[in-house]
Amino acid sequence: MDNPNSTNEVDSNAILPVLKKIPIFATLDENLHKEIIKRIVLMYYPAGYQIFKEGELGDALYIIQKGKIRVYHEPKEGSLIPQEVAELNDGEFFGEIALISDIPHTAAARTMDESEVFVLSKEHFHQLMASNSEIAEKIGAIVVERLESNDKFQ
Numbered sequence: 001m002d003n004p005n006s007t008n009e010v011d012s013n014a015i016l017p018v019l020k021k022i023p024i025f026a027t028l029d030e031n032l033h034k035e036i037i038k039r040i041v042l043m044y045y046p047a048g049y050q051i052f053k054e055g056e057l058g059d060a061l062y063i064i065q066k067g068k069i070r071v072y073h074e075p076k077e078g079s080l081i082p083q084e085v086a087e088l089n090d091g092e093f094f095g096e097i098a099l100i101s102d103i104p105h106t107a108a109a110r111t112m113d114e115s116e117v118f119v120l121s122k123e124h125f126h127q128l129m130a131s132n133s134e135i136a137e138k139i140g141a142i143v144v145e146r147l148e149s150n151d152k153f154q
Contacts, residue, residue, distance in 0.1 A: 004044060004046070010037055012037045018063050021093070043116070044115075055105065057105075062118070064089060064093070070084065071108070073108070099125045
């Protein structure tokens with residue numbers, strides 16, 4: 001498995017519990033979750049595959065079905081050692097801020113093992129928002145709430 005491969009067959013039983021943990025999707029009902037699942041692709045990544053680099057614009061939400069992902073900062077000048085931010089495993093997610101903002105990734109992500117990762121692209125997310133006003137309203141309200149909450153800590 002040298003390059004990533006994908007399939008459109010997504011097991012909704014595997015991904016639904018994880019969708020419910022993601023703040024921007026947690027309060028949506030089952031029908032809206034099904035609409036999201038229709039747009040998710042399952043990617044197969046080889047061990048050591050660079051999913052994205054620090055500083056790149058985010059373009060997707062990633063949900064780990066099986067595998068291990070290392071999130072880290074690139075080595076600073078004068079150092080060869082990257083600084084680990086997190087080690088993510090089955091059922092964990094990353095990149096959700098990319099769906100609702102144009103903020104570049106603040107860290108890099110690389111597979112540690114062969115990994116199966118559900119991917120919801122920003123493009124599909126925006127299509128979903130455009131085609132379903134209920135999702136757009138609910139997610140919009142959640143984003144505003146999170147931004148207001150973040151402002152309290154600044």
